[in-house]
Amino acid sequence: xxxxEPLRADAxxxxxGGPDRPVVEVAVGVLIRPxxxxxxxxxxxxxxxxxxxxxxxxxxxGGESVEQALCRELFEELGIEVTQLTRWKEQLVDYxxxxxxxNFCKVTxxxxxxxxxxxxxxxxxxxxxxxxxxxxxxxxxxxxFAAEQGFQDATY
Numbered sequence: 372x373x374x375x376e377p378l379r380a381d382a383x384x385x386x387x388g389g390p391d392r393p394v395v396e397v398a399v400g401v402l403i404r405p406x407x408x409x410x411x412x413x414x415x416x417x418x419x420x421x422x423x424x425x426x427x428x429x430x431x432x433g434g435e436s437v438e439q440a441l442c443r444e445l446f447e448e449l450g451i452e453v454t455q456l457t458r459w460k461e462q463l464v465d466y467x468x469x470x471x472x473x474n475f476c477k478v479t480x481x482x483x484x485x486x487x488x489x490x491x492x493x494x495x496x497x498x499x500x501x502x503x504x505x506x507x508x509x510x511x512x513x514x515x516f517a518a519e520q521g522f523q524d525a526t527y
Contacts (some may be wrong), residue, residue, distance in 0.1 A: 380507035398441035399428035455480025
């Protein structure tokens with residue numbers, strides 16, 4: 372797994388909760404179609420980083436596994452039922468508002484049609500992505516994709 376060193380987002384902004392704040396576990400779905408395109412969604416209005424593009428997902432609730440949380444979140448946000456997922460990588464991200472561990476899962480199978488249940492937008496993308504701005508916690512995934520696909524000098 373990756374992510375031993377935290378990615379520090381917006382380094383010039385003070386951290387809420389100080390140095391001893393708890394780590395928030397987040398399940399993140401990297402939906403990949405057979406053609407290799409992947410899904411990015413925009414963060415809804417009223418949330419931190421509203422309008423930024425990210426991979427969908429959300430907090431792991433008490434008693435849930437990452438996989439269970441991801442299935443729940445993707446149903447709540449997108450209206451789909453996950454049929455195939457694989458744990459992939461982790462990345463610790465130090466945002467000003469929270470310290471989060473992003474647990475990325477590749478999702479290659481689902482049932483249903485995408486419904487943006489939180490008023491967000493969505494876009495199927497490939498490298499280099501055409502949407503902006505991209506949430507800082509999304510950047511490592513784009514870099515991992517670039518490495519897998521042999522992209523040279525990919526910067527996000």
